[in-house]
Amino acid sequence: MTKEEIKKTIVEAIYEIAPEHEGEEIPEKENLQESLEIDSYDFLNLLTALAEKPGVEVPEEDYGKVDTLEHMVDYFAERIK
Amino acid sequence: MIYKMPSLGADMESGILAEWKAKEGDTLKKGDVIADIETSKGVIEGEVYEDGKVEKIVAKEGVEYPVGTPLAVIRTEKDDDATIKKEIEETIAALSAPSGKEAQPQQEEEAMKTETAAESSASASEVPKSAAEEIFGTPAKAESRAEGERKPEVPVRVRATPLAKKRARELGVDLEELARKVHGKISAKDVEEAAKRMQQKGAVPSASKPDPMRMAIAAAMSRSNAEIPHYYLSTPINMTRALEWLRELNAKRSIKERILPAALMIRAVVKALQAVPELNGFWKEGPIVSPEIHPGIAIARRQGGLITPALIDAHEKNLDETMKALTDLIERTRGGKLTSSQMTRQTITITNLGDLGVEKVYGVIYPPQVALVGFGRIMERPWAEGDAIAVRKVVEASIAGDHRATDGRTGALFLAKLEKLLQKPEDLQ
Secondary structure, eight states, X not given: OOHHHHHHHHHHHHHHHOGGGTXXXXXXXXXXXXXXXXXXXXXXXXXXXXXXXXXXXXXXXXGGGGSBHHHHHHHHHHHHO | OEEEOOOOSTTOOEEEEEEESSOTTOEEOTTOEEEEEEETTEEEEEEOSSOEEEEEEOSOTTEEEETTOEEEEEEOTTOOHXXXXXXXXXXXXXXXXXXXXXXXXXXXXXXXXXXXHHHHTGGGBOOOOOHHHHHHOOHHHHHHHHHOTTSOSSOOOOXXXXXXXXXXXXXXXXXXXXXXXXXXXXXXXXXXXXXXXXXXXXXXOOOOOOOHHHHHHHHHHHHHHHHOOEEEEEEEEEOHHHHHHHHHHHHTXXXXXXXXXXXXXXXXXXXXXXXXXXXSEEESSSEEEOSSOOEEEOXXXXXXXXXXXXXXXXXXXXXXXXXXXXHHHHHHHHHTOEEHHHHHOOSEEEEEOGGGTOSOOOOOOOTTBOEEEEEOOOEEEEEEETTEEEEEEEEEEEEEEETTTOOHHHXXXXXXXXXXXXXXXXXXX
């Protein structure tokens, strides 16, 4: 998967768990939970969806590395290869 | 037995019968869903409270009916033919008179008659009256009747996406007005176009309409503040051990089985309530302690606002089951599909505004409950341990108690127990 494809998958997963943001531009460098007003339950749901596709499980200690869209894309890009 | 429009909380006046989930001839068991009911809090699954066969469905889908209106007749074991015949007649009579949103203002008087008929048959009623309603009655109903002008001339059913509702509030677009023009579900784009048209016409956008749910909550909370003498207590709890334990537990699990700190905290509250049961129950002319623990969990809806549906039988659940039930509750709240039991059986409220980043929560008790437990955000704070100061993960736990039922000492005992339980997370499994 290219970085572009990973980003697309993540954004689609975000629309899925927070449909009120559907069609909106997701800020790249802002904390996802804060900017999208999603709680820890939603965040876990997002990571669960991404564990299926692109298929990487994010352990809890890495939550800090997936706090923004940009970081999340990088995180998955590094582990998919 | 007559199935009536249920009261799903002290603040509910009426509901739209969205869809019948059972048909005539179906056999239902206690707890089965007979109809989907749309309220200001979303779609609720209306359950039956006795076993029986659906004898006659009278109410129409898509129509709004006041609480207590007969909707269908269910034959239970103890009903004979004469009773059923009488009940069917009664239901048809109640519904043939115009009522609810289909009523025209000049027919108000007849609508009131309908309601009286509905009330007089209250003895045969299986309407799950919320405990709150038993205490406060339904003053909201009387008020709205007195106002009168709240009924629009030609009512329409508004169907809009959550984003459309949000945009409508922001832009001051009247969704009911728009629903007359738009066929099908209103989208955010429809709202934005309507706002543009308003601007072009030079119309001044009206102040955005108050959200009906916001108003319903406000009404219940005003009564709470007026009638319940609240006391407030709070204490910081060191969560370092609990979170470390949870981290180790979750590391061994797949992502689908992970436990959120919220579930651990709910579990701790439930165990603390078993030690201090006086806070779990109601005030009905006197204190009533509930043997079962059904905490109402404050959950934010996507459309805005909070609902506090009950996590039923929390006292019988271990940590995994609590997390599962919490997941189900959040999904149902956000997907708009709670059950009538979840809407009416709360024995205490737990609110966790942690994700919004506040440090402390001082809640308002939801009557007739006698207590509310609040959690702030888990924060890193300086923490004294022995002679040293260390940085620890700390949560501020608070309790709002009803002074008629308990006093500060009860609340303090509860918080002390809660604190102790969270220091030994392995016992919360």
